[in-house]
Amino acid sequence: MTKKIKIQKLIEKIEGEAKLKFQFDRDKIDFVDIIFPFSREMRTILKHRPAFDALAINPRVCGICGHAHLIATVKALESCYENIQISQKAHILRDLTLSFELIQNHFKWFYLTLLPLLKEKQDVAKAAAISSMMAKAIAILAGQYPHNSYAVVGGVVCDPTYIEIRQIKSILKEAINFFETAMIINGDTYELTTCEKSDLLFTKKGDLPTVLNKIEKNGWLALGKSYDRFIVFGENGYFKRGKSIKTRIQPHILEKFVEEIPNIKSSAKNVTYKNKFYETGALSRAMLLKTPLIKDSHRRYGDSLFSRILARVCESVKLLHHCLTLLDEIDLSEPSYIEPEQKIQTISAEGVSAVEAARGSLIHKVILKDGLIREYQIITPTQWNLSNGTKEYPGIAQKAMIGLKDIALAEFVFKSFDVCSVCTTQ
Amino acid sequence: MARVSRDEKRKTIMYRALKLFSKEGFYTTTIPDIAKELGMSVGNFYNYFKSKDILAKEIIKYISAYLGEKLKEINEMPISSKEKIDKIVKIYFETAVNEPEMIEYFLRIYLANREVFKEGCEGMICVSDFVTEIMIFFEEGVRKGELRDQDFFSAFGLFMGYLGGMVFLYGEEVLPQGLESYTEDISLNIYKALKSDEN
Amino acid sequence: MKTKILWFQAVSCNGNVHSFLNYPYIERFLEDFTFVYHPVIEGEFTLEDIVKSYRKIDILLIDGTISRHFKRADKSVTDTISMYALNAKYIVTVGTCATFGGIFKENDSLQGSGFLFLEEKSVEKFSKFRKKVVSLSGCPVHPDVLVNTLYMLKENISLMLDKYKRPKEFFAYTVHNGCTRNEYFEYKIDNHRFGEKEGCMFYDHGCRAPFTHGSCNKILWNEVNSKTRAGQPCFGCTQPDFPGRDLFVTKKNMGIPQYMPFDVQKRAYLTLSGVAKAFKIERLEKRLFDD
Numbered sequence: 001m002t003k004k005i006k007i008q009k010l011i012e013k014i015e016g017e018a019k020l021k022f023q024f025d026r027d028k029i030d031f032v033d034i035i036f037p038f039s040r041e042m043r044t045i046l047k048h049r050p051a052f053d054a055l056a057i058n059p060r061v062c063g064i065c066g067h068a069h070l071i072a073t074v075k076a077l078e079s080c081y082e083n084i085q086i087s088q089k090a091h092i093l094r095d096l097t098l099s100f101e102l103i104q105n106h107f108k109w110f111y112l113t114l115l116p117l118l119k120e121k122q123d124v125a126k127a128a129a130i131s132s133m134m135a136k137a138i139a140i141l142a143g144q145y146p147h148n149s150y151a152v153v154g155g156v157v158c159d160p161t162y163i164e165i166r167q168i169k170s171i172l173k174e175a176i177n178f179f180e181t182a183m184i185i186n187g188d189t190y191e192l193t194t195c196e197k198s199d200l201l202f203t204k205k206g207d208l209p210t211v212l213n214k215i216e217k218n219g220w221l222a223l224g225k226s227y228d229r230f231i232v233f234g235e236n237g238y239f240k241r242g243k244s245i246k247t248r249i250q251p252h253i254l255e256k257f258v259e260e261i262p263n264i265k266s267s268a269k270n271v272t273y274k275n276k277f278y279e280t281g282a283l284s285r286a287m288l289l290k291t292p293l294i295k296d297s298h299r300r301y302g303d304s305l306f307s308r309i310l311a312r313v314c315e316s317v318k319l320l321h322h323c324l325t326l327l328d329e330i331d332l333s334e335p336s337y338i339e340p341e342q343k344i345q346t347i348s349a350e351g352v353s354a355v356e357a358a359r360g361s362l363i364h365k366v367i368l369k370d371g372l373i374r375e376y377q378i379i380t381p382t383q384w385n386l387s388n389g390t391k392e393y394p395g396i397a398q399k400a401m402i403g404l405k406d407i408a409l410a411e412f413v414f415k416s417f418d419v420c421s422v423c424t425t426q
Numbered sequence: 427m428a429r430v431s432r433d434e435k436r437k438t439i440m441y442r443a444l445k446l447f448s449k450e451g452f453y454t455t456t457i458p459d460i461a462k463e464l465g466m467s468v469g470n471f472y473n474y475f476k477s478k479d480i481l482a483k484e485i486i487k488y489i490s491a492y493l494g495e496k497l498k499e500i501n502e503m504p505i506s507s508k509e510k511i512d513k514i515v516k517i518y519f520e521t522a523v524n525e526p527e528m529i530e531y532f533l534r535i536y537l538a539n540r541e542v543f544k545e546g547c548e549g550m551i552c553v554s555d556f557v558t559e560i561m562i563f564f565e566e567g568v569r570k571g572e573l574r575d576q577d578f579f580s581a582f583g584l585f586m587g588y589l590g591g592m593v594f595l596y597g598e599e600v601l602p603q604g605l606e607s608y609t610e611d612i613s614l615n616i617y618k619a620l621k622s623d624e625n
Numbered sequence: 626m627k628t629k630i631l632w633f634q635a636v637s638c639n640g641n642v643h644s645f646l647n648y649p650y651i652e653r654f655l656e657d658f659t660f661v662y663h664p665v666i667e668g669e670f671t672l673e674d675i676v677k678s679y680r681k682i683d684i685l686l687i688d689g690t691i692s693r694h695f696k697r698a699d700k701s702v703t704d705t706i707s708m709y710a711l712n713a714k715y716i717v718t719v720g721t722c723a724t725f726g727g728i729f730k731e732n733d734s735l736q737g738s739g740f741l742f743l744e745e746k747s748v749e750k751f752s753k754f755r756k757k758v759v760s761l762s763g764c765p766v767h768p769d770v771l772v773n774t775l776y777m778l779k780e781n782i783s784l785m786l787d788k789y790k791r792p793k794e795f796f797a798y799t800v801h802n803g804c805t806r807n808e809y810f811e812y813k814i815d816n817h818r819f820g821e822k823e824g825c826m827f828y829d830h831g832c833r834a835p836f837t838h839g840s841c842n843k844i845l846w847n848e849v850n851s852k853t854r855a856g857q858p859c860f861g862c863t864q865p866d867f868p869g870r871d872l873f874v875t876k877k878n879m880g881i882p883q884y885m886p887f888d889v890q891k892r893a894y895l896t897l898s899g900v901a902k903a904f905k906i907e908r909l910e911k912r913l914f915d916d
Contacts (some may be wrong), residue, residue, distance in 0.1 A: 010698055012672045013665055015639050017697065038695060040636055045731040052873045056860050060728045063639030063765065108646075112665055122667050125652045132647040136847045143855030144846035145647070146640045147765055150857050152819055152873070157856035159822040167849075337820030422638055498892075549903030558895045561881055565891070568878035578880035 004030065009407055011414060013113065015064055016421025018386075020414065022407060029404050031391045034414075036268040039425040046376040051077055051344050051368055054376065055149040058364075061378065062423045063146050064108070067101040067138065068357035069364075069378070074151040075353035076364040081153070081342055089334035090155035092326050095236050096168070097138045098355060099319045101145075103175070104134035105358030106282070106312040109418050110207070114309065117412045118214050123207075130178060137171045140164050153344070155337035165327050172327075176320050183208045189317045198297040198310060208313055215306055224305035224413040226400040230284035231273055231384070233258075233354035233361035238322050241354075243278060244287040247298070255352050255363060260379055263388050268424040270387035270395065271379055279303065279396045280360025280384040281418065282311040291318070305400075305416035312418070345371040357381055359418050380423040436474050439464060440485050448527035452482075452535045452542075479542055486536050486543070486552045489528045493521065494555030501559055507567035508621070512613040514563070515589065519605045522593045529593050560585070567620070574622045584619055588612065627659040628779045631675065631682040631709060632719075634664055635702040636729040636737055637689030640765035641720040647847060648768035658775060664688075676700045684778060685713035690722040690729035690737035703750070706740075710751060715778050716740065716758045719771060724762040724789065725865040742789060744865040760790040764862035769844055770795045789865065791838070796863065799887060800834035803842030804853045810835070813901035814909050819856060823913055826858040828882065831874045833861035835886035 005024040021033040058073040059066035111127035135145040142150035150157050180187045184206040228246045235241035242251035261270045286294035297307045348369045360381025367375040387395035401410045443460045461471040475481040500513045522529045550557050567573030596605045660668040662675045676698040693703040718740045721727035725739040738748045785793040809825035817824030826832035841851045876883040
């Protein structure tokens, strides 16, 4: 009988920690358990509270994607109303701040998480610069970042003027300038959004090409492949909803087929769609949008970590441009907030919402009884990607790690899914 | 002979003017009438009150402060809202019986001649001492769970309208018995109307 | 000589970490301070190293609600905290969770608390370290508050602390100081609607700014704004009783706000209110940009 070696590694700096319990068969990883040790039990904290308290509590699920939780919360609550009107202006403002947080996440991940995995030094200065820029853009509308509750049932609380819009535009242009001087030197972000040749990036100079070239040099281009199965729930003015099996898209998906299954080994629950594991995140979103650059990368390198990295960077750039367009479209004369007719105390209903957070689809489900929270369920993107399946049927990230020979490499693949430990366990 | 302070002199003037207004009527009583009653010259009177309107406003503030002070004492007692209602009703009726001009002034002059009090007594600022104490009584009662939470004015109207109405009837000499004998039933009625469902 | 900091988390959401990363001069900060361990920034040691045995540090930062049931790197956070609290020169509780218990104390099974306090009450376990503690409450902590406090500690500048060990330089103010909606509060104009830059949220929408200690409207957030300026009520996130309940609603008893601005007697408030409400101030009844 072959001897199976078991090795355990603590993975940290993933908005918390996780444990990977590897099983080696000869020199290859045979199976790996993904264990999240602890839950703070936000669901318990929310129980019996007045519905609107969730708008204050839920951003505290996470310090890096708390804003996505806020937007998901307000939408879940709004879906409990029979009749509710949200102005187009409020929709746009919510999409803007959601996008700003998303962009900030991707850049932070790139400069703080990705670089060390490639034995480069973290670039704290760049990460912090971009982070504070996008945080400022959010704060101009929402008061502060992190942790605001500026989206309320009925719209948003802020009342921006042209001055705020101009300020935000300047910030977004600064961010684009940053990209074009650091990420891809002399890069043209607009060109990047329509480019169809991912290999062109190897020829450029900058932080992104450096990373991509290193991956190529190490022979890691095909690393991190999983089921090639993607899912996106949070449709808005930009992202498209649906699932994609390889490149075959099926736009009709329903939250009722999403199942959360407790895992005895971990505090995090597994998530499936119609009993299958799906990947969620920037790559999934790009597959659903058929983003040319990512389509090309996927054609060459599949659902590898290369495609994941590229998808994140490309998405940031595309969103920056999309936000500039939104800022031109917004009609400030519309009301920010429309008082709902129903009083929250009279509402007993079930609600559900989905938004795209940086790491993927975030789903919130709420049951209200007379305006109080009876049940609150949060399904986070990391739960999708890091579901802890079995040897016969591994989860997305597990499948990506199985077959590798090296724990350090496995950690790289693991972190390429951009893990958020606090969200996963809530 | 001790020098009377300006403040005390003002109070005396107001008190006596109050009695005159009550006996002879507000519009028929003139400044010279009041000055004569007090044994002072009209010129000297104007040193204390620049006009009859100003006097009228100061009197209502004075009454409000008088009643407010009594209510404050009750508010600061460590007793239940039910017991406080009883004491408030008693004090109100006692004042109506012992200092009838005060309540009468409030009902028949302040409430009835709004045009006199239009400027300088906007809203309830001239009766604020009294109203503030009622607010404090209500707020504490609700906070302690003894009174039902409701709109302030609904509760205020019930309490003050009821008491004012009874004093009005007393003034018309319609009540078969003395005002004090109605205290118990009235307090109970008010309490039952305002109390919280748990009590 | 760079001051050595250990940023150690108990039950946290990482909000404080990401708030800190928004500090505008972080590169300069890192010239004067070094993280022996940090949840995001690469430090000298890994989490396992830090937890396994004591590493020399100058300042211990505690972030998150402290619960003996919660482990990091397989060791109870209270054990790790005890180990470092003993030898650190200063202990700084970063955020309301580490100071008063904050959000995660609401989960009863954790039996969590702050380092010295559980809401307003003192907690026994670490009280012997009281002398070297500085509390920086806030949810999250404001990056300027954290960085400036660290510099004051580094330069041995004596801090004036309130009864919860919070530096008065930041916490003596109320969040009410500097809010752009102050005039509506001053004149008791209670017609606030969400989505408008006018109006005060104290009367109906649960704003706790007049009885919350903090500098949000003085030093502003992200250098540009604050929650109340943007139109959300202050949730009192620096205070011992955060998060409280029914956060967007002003608790009223027969129409009278239950909570008063700090040290304002109800009688005084009601009298002032009565006077203010008697008058109509046209400009404050209209939208700001209307004629």
